[in-house]
Amino acid sequence: MPLLAIESSCDETSAAVVHQGRVLSNVVSSQIGLHAEYGGVVPELAAREHLRNLLPVARAALREASAEAGQLDAVAATRGPGLPSALLVGFKAGQAAAFVLGRPFLGIHHHEAHLYSPWVKGQPPAADFSSFQPNVSLIVSGGHTLLVHVRAELDHRLLGATVDDAAGECFDKVGKLIGLPYPAGPEIDRLAEGGNPRAFDFPRPMISAPDDDFSFSGLKTSVRYYLHDHPGLLDDTQRVRDLCASVQAAIVDVLVAKTVRAARRLGVRCVTASGGVTCNRALRQRLTAACAREHLALLLAEKTLCTDNAAMIGILAERKLRLRGEAASFDADILPNWALS
Ligand code: KG4
Ligand code: ZN
DSSP states (O other): OOEEEEEOSSSEEEEEEEETTEEEEEEEEEOHHHHHTTTSOOHHHHHHHHHHHHHHHHHHHHHHTTOOGGGOSEEEEEEESSOHHHHHHHHHHHHHHHHHHTOOEEEEEHHHHHHHGGGEETTTTEEOOTTOOOEEEEEEOSSOEEEEEEEETTEEEEEEEBSSSOHHHHHHHHHHHHTOOSSOHHHHHHHHTTSOTTSSOOOOTTTTOSSSOBOOHHHHHHHHHHHHHOTTGGGOHHHHHHHHHHHHHHHHHHHHHHHHHHHHHHTOSEEEEESGGGGOHHHHHHHHHHHHHTTOEEEEOOHHHHSOOHHHHHHHHHHHHHHHOOOBOTTOOOOTTOOOO
């Protein structure tokens, strides 16, 4: 009973086939190269690229899964949030496919899908919800920093979000100040490895605030002022490494402290993390250490499932079909500003 899932909310065109919690294929075509020269995602270009890539990607996903379109039992696509023109491509294609096949169609919330991606493990990847337990889930990407209380499967409450820049956005904007290409997160991660995280004392915004919100724009501004006052710094490779390590440490400190604190306050015994920034090695290490100290189980999304992908859309869609028999109308529209709760 395979399900075809499509993701096109931002700059990754992805299609996956899932079957009873197993990911049979997960094809991702990234547009990073296309947008790099503009220093960020250009919505119109993203939509055109999705149009160009969607059918080849979907065909490849079916081929890898050894599935025929006629064998599909359902189709799902990301309904929101995301770039309107980008979402439209995958969502409308998914609806049309389901309509023609006479199968149910599901419109999936992109962040709700991230919430369950840490439960997908192994090679080939498969979801294991048998050990599911209530958790606090951190979603950190280029566009979002969210802390969510997942009380039970398909039952969650948003605890906090970024009030300005997301964590990934902060990595990317600091990288731009240093002269790194977009997206700068992976390169800062790499440069930070040879740097001293205590070399510069950057602020940890809102780390002690009683709420679960985040703010990273002040950190970016501190780096800008520091570089303005120390113009020669970027010529010294070791100082650049120290700067990357110090900025990374400031971001990671806030993410880890607020996530663990929320878990403790809510009395859950499990923490999960997903989204592109969850690829960051310091974040993975620090969350692992903090959760071990607090006796919290930790599930980190596997790196290939941290960044945007259709497998997570398919896993959640299948779960919704199974637990709730949910399906959307063929007339349903995209929801670019769809709130999580
Ligand atoms: O989830 P994602 O692929 O796309 C969305 O924004 O939805 O996340 C991309 C973000 C970018 O900001 C990128 O710089 C960041 O994730 N990122 C990282 C790392 N890998 C990706 N940030 C820090 N360290 C990394 N290793
Ligand atoms: Zn995402």
